[in-house]
Amino acid sequence: MIDWPRVKELRDEIGPDDFGEVVELFLEEVEEIITKLRGDDRSQLEQDLHFLKGCALNLGFGGFSNLCLLGERKAAEGQGNTVDLPEILDSFEASKQEFLARLPNLA
Numbered sequence: 001m002i003d004w005p006r007v008k009e010l011r012d013e014i015g016p017d018d019f020g021e022v023v024e025l026f027l028e029e030v031e032e033i034i035t036k037l038r039g040d041d042r043s044q045l046e047q048d049l050h051f052l053k054g055c056a057l058n059l060g061f062g063g064f065s066n067l068c069l070l071g072e073r074k075a076a077e078g079q080g081n082t083v084d085l086p087e088i089l090d091s092f093e094a095s096k097q098e099f100l101a102r103l104p105n106l107a
Contacts, residue, residue, distance in 0.1 A: 001095050006060035008106055023103070026059050027096070034092055037085055045083060046075035052092075061099070064091045 011019040033048050053068035055061075071083040 001061075001063045001091075002099055002102070003060035003062045004102075004106070006062075007099075007103075010059065011106065023059070026055055030055055030092070034089060038089060040085065042075075042080050042083075042085075045080045046072055049075060049083070049088075052088075056092075056095075059099075061092075061095045064088070064095045067091050 010022070014022060030052060033052055037045075037048060049068045049072040053065050053072060056065035056068060067084075067088045071085075071088055074080065074083050
């Protein structure tokens with residue numbers, strides 16, 4: 001679900017202090033889109049999933065990123081109504097919980 005080597009690499013690259021800010025910004029920006037999607041707002045589904053995919057990939061949310069990629073492709077093909085938003089949203093919540101629970105212990 002979480003690519004921990006990627007998380008550690010990013011933290012090491014930018015430093016622990018800046019990494020905390022990156023995590024806060026990531027969660028804040030992603031939560032805005034997640035809230036929109038929870039309301040079943042599919043008006044910009046392809047763009048929203050593209051944004052989420054990139055953010056998630058950068059911070060090691062691999063499983064969530066893959067689901068966003070699949071949804072983005074469906075939306076690009078005009079099949080946005082077939083995108084399983086509950087699965088994507090559940091994946092984000094599970095990933096976020098695991099990430100926040102294990103992050104303090106990241107060696």
